[in-house]
Amino acid sequence: MKVLLINGSPHAKGCxxxxxxxxxxxxxxxxIQTEIFHIGNEPVRGCTDCRACRGKGHCAFDDVVNVxxxxxxxxxxxxxxxxxxxxxxxxxxxxxxxxxxxxxxRLFANKPAAALVSCRRGGAGNVYDQLHKYFGISSMPIMTxxxxxxxxxxxxxxxxxxxEGMQTVRAMADNMAWILKSIEAGREAGIQPPVKEERIRTNxxxxxxx
Numbered sequence: 093m094k095v096l097l098i099n100g101s102p103h104a105k106g107c108x109x110x111x112x113x114x115x116x117x118x119x120x121x122x123x124i125q126t127e128i129f130h131i132g133n134e135p136v137r138g139c140t141d142c143r144a145c146r147g148k149g150h151c152a153f154d155d156v157v158n159v160x161x162x163x164x165x166x167x168x169x170x171x172x173x174x175x176x177x178x179x180x181x182x183x184x185x186x187x188x189x190x191x192x193x194x195x196x197x198r199l200f201a202n203k204p205a206a207a208l209v210s211c212r213r214g215g216a217g218n219v220y221d222q223l224h225k226y227f228g229i230s231s232m233p234i235m236t237x238x239x240x241x242x243x244x245x246x247x248x249x250x251x252x253x254x255x256e257g258m259q260t261v262r263a264m265a266d267n268m269a270w271i272l273k274s275i276e277a278g279r280e281a282g283i284q285p286p287v288k289e290e291r292i293r294t295n296x297x298x299x300x301x302x
Contacts, residue, residue: 094166095125095126096169097116097126098173099112100184100185101130104133108174108175108208111173111257114262124272136156138191146195149196157191169271170203175211176212181222200230204232208242210242211244220240237267238259238260241264
C-alpha cells in the first residue's frame with residue numbers, strides 16, 4: 093500500500109512540506125509506503141474547458157498535471173498539502189487540481205484522501221474546505237482527525253513547535269493507514285466497491301415553449 097503526499101506549496105522544503113513529512117513518518121510507522129510529490133514553483137496553466145481529455149484520463153496539455161494524475165492513479169491513498177494564500181489555495185495548485193480532477197477524477201474513486209493545510213495565522217478552514225471539494229466530487233473517502241488537519245507557523249521550526257497541529261497530522265495519518273488496511277482486508281474477504289450507476293447530468297435551464 094502506498095500514499096501519495098502532494099506538496100502544493102511553491103516552497104519545496106517549507107511549512108507545508110514539514111507537515112507532510114510528519115504525516116509521511118506516521119504512515120511509514122504503520123507500514124505504509126509513501127512518496128512526497130512537489131508540484132514545483134513553475135507556472136501551471138489553468139483548465140480551458142477544451143474537453144479534449146474526456147474519456148482519456150490525461151490532460152491535453154502535457155505538463156506536471158499528467159505526472160500528478162499518473163502518481164494518483166498508482167497510489168492507494170492521497171494527501172494534498174497546501175499553504176494559505178489570501179484565504180485560498182495557491183494558484184498553481186488550483187490549476188493543477190482543476191485539470192487533474194476534470195476527467196481523471198473517475199480514476200480516483202474509493203481512494204482515501206486527506207487535506208492538510210499550513211498557515212501563519214488564519215484562513216486554514218477555507219483552504220481545508222476548498223480541498224475537500226475535489227474529494228467530495230470524486231467518490232474519495234475523506235480522512236479526518238481529532239481536529240481539522242492544519243498546522244500553524246511562518247517557518248518550518250514554528251510548525252514543528254505547533255504540538256497540537258502535529259499531533260493532529262499524526263492522528264490523520266493513523267486513520268488513513270487504518271482505512272487502507274481495512275479496505276485491503278475487505279478485498280481479501282471478497283467485499284467489492286459499490287457498482288456505480290450511469291452518471292445522470294441535469295441542467296437547470298429549460299427553454300421557453302414557443
